[in-house]
Amino acid sequence: MIWEGQKIRIAIFGGADCTDAIGQLAKEVGKLLAKKDIIVYCGGKTGVMEAVSKGVTESGGIVVGILPDDNGEDANKYITIPVATGAGSGRNVMIANSVHGAIAINGSYGTLSEIGHTLRQGKPVVGLETWDIDGIEYAETPEEAVDLILDLI
Secondary structure, rough: OOOOOOOEEEEEOOOOOOHHHHHHHHHHHHHHHOOOOOOEEEEOOOOOHHHHHHHHHHHOOOOOEEEEOOOOHHOOOOOEEEOOOOHHHHHHHHHHHOEEEEEEOOOHHHHHHHHHHHOOOOOEEEEOOOOOOOOOEEEHHHHHHHHHHHOOO
């Protein structure tokens, strides 16, 4: 539920490693979300997380990195607000708890975990070149992914 005056919070899930093409998709998603004044949450490290963070930061937005380590210094250089959890992959639940919905971009098993936790909470997940599982709504482009997640929350 989004209260009047509350900012929308969307997570971006994706792998710590990604191709340049996937990185470009993530960066564009970040830019689009920032331009809509949406707060972006991610795992705060490398790969898709860094690419989306770069897109958000370059567009003047806010990106919160929920880090697996107990050291906020480990965040990628584009994170606005690092949250050092010391929880390892348990941070995946924290990300799902903190947002209204998520966009999953590519990724591996960590991404699958984040998707599962978010769907289990009844929150929407939009997929962009990611896992093919029940419950995800799929998009073909960054623009479509952003529009779709905003329609679903």
